[in-house]
Amino acid sequence: MMRKIWFLQRLPLVVRQMKSQSYLYGDFQWQVSVLLPTYRNFAKTYTNPDTEDNKIIPPCRFTQQKTNNMRVRLLFFIFFFGIQLFGQNKQVCISFDDLPVVNYGISDSCYQIDLFNKLVKSLKTFEIPAIGFVNEKKLYNNGNIIQYQVGLLQSWVNNGLDLGNHTFSHPDYNKVSFSEYTSDIIKGETITKEILAKSGKTLKYFRHPFLHVGNTKIKEDSLSNFLDNRGYIIVPVTIDNEDYLFALAYKRAIQEKDSILSKQIGHDYVEYMEKKIRYYEMQANKLFGRNINQILLIHASLLNSDYIDSLVNIYQKNGYVFVSIDVALEDSVYKSNITVYGNWGISWIDKWALSAGKKGNFFIDDPETPNYIKKLAE
Numbered sequence: 001m002m003r004k005i006w007f008l009q010r011l012p013l014v015v016r017q018m019k020s021q022s023y024l025y026g027d028f029q030w031q032v033s034v035l036l037p038t039y040r041n042f043a044k045t046y047t048n049p050d051t052e053d054n055k056i057i058p059p060c061r062f063t064q065q066k067t068n069n070m071r072v073r074l075l076f077f078i079f080f081f082g083i084q085l086f087g088q089n090k091q092v093c094i095s096f097d098d099l100p101v102v103n104y105g106i107s108d109s110c111y112q113i114d115l116f117n118k119l120v121k122s123l124k125t126f127e128i129p130a131i132g133f134v135n136e137k138k139l140y141n142n143g144n145i146i147q148y149q150v151g152l153l154q155s156w157v158n159n160g161l162d163l164g165n166h167t168f169s170h171p172d173y174n175k176v177s178f179s180e181y182t183s184d185i186i187k188g189e190t191i192t193k194e195i196l197a198k199s200g201k202t203l204k205y206f207r208h209p210f211l212h213v214g215n216t217k218i219k220e221d222s223l224s225n226f227l228d229n230r231g232y233i234i235v236p237v238t239i240d241n242e243d244y245l246f247a248l249a250y251k252r253a254i255q256e257k258d259s260i261l262s263k264q265i266g267h268d269y270v271e272y273m274e275k276k277i278r279y280y281e282m283q284a285n286k287l288f289g290r291n292i293n294q295i296l297l298i299h300a301s302l303l304n305s306d307y308i309d310s311l312v313n314i315y316q317k318n319g320y321v322f323v324s325i326d327v328a329l330e331d332s333v334y335k336s337n338i339t340v341y342g343n344w345g346i347s348w349i350d351k352w353a354l355s356a357g358k359k360g361n362f363f364i365d366d367p368e369t370p371n372y373i374k375k376l377a378e
């Protein structure tokens, strides 16, 4: 009974989503154009499976055939709407920042290689077309290239994953000049470009460190023009979160060999990340009347290496499929204007909301990082 009510409550939303999203409308048309003739043929055959001429229906079987027809219609209805109901329309791109590895001071190569390989293995197993944003400074030690770090990026690309530029040394655009910042972007291209070129790919995506895009319109415009002229596409974040605080707390618990605490952190992290999915989905619905192609930001940390499977699980549970960044960016929402600027590094959903004049109450219910995590990460 509860499921029936849930189904009926959700139906208007599903129909609205199908109508409001142009790409979904495409899916909708596909479903009608492909499934409807299939249904008709099936129903036609099923109407009278025992006779060669489907036009002849023996009178004694008419009632039975009518019942069968109803069943076919019901099955078709469930299948047709089930595609929408059970989440084929939800898409997320997972993006990792600060590649190759966020090591929090652990320079041991085995530690970093194991962490990285475990992450890549999971992404491959679940066929997740993730993108990772590189800080090439991490590939050097006293001016010398660290070969195994380059090898990690090579392995990332060899496994079908994409790379983007996250600047050379992770500067804060709110604190450095335009020329310093753009020089750092150019410096951060060299090795990533070479690695991508070996797979016939080009370096075309950029992610701002700290999500700081420019705290004034002039500063933002000048950087956007620079990136555009250099052939970059800016990659926004919609599902923003504080995974880095959990990651630091987790790494400290692991170092202390406190397995009870590390498991508690992992558990609370996954729970927090699920709340974040629901929160940003709700915000997108409030702002645009529909969900959008989401872009998740997480970091290449030990925590995410250990818990990527659980994260994948919660996204699947919430009806998401994993898409590449170019597919995610096909959503027309990414053409929405941003007209307000600040020192913040926040979700693009929040920026669009602020630009639309939303205030205070609009942003309530954003899941908080637990206090004990903040304390552990101090």
Ligand SMILES: [Zn+2]
Pocket: 097, 098, 166, 170, 208, 209, 210
């Ligand atoms: Zn970063």
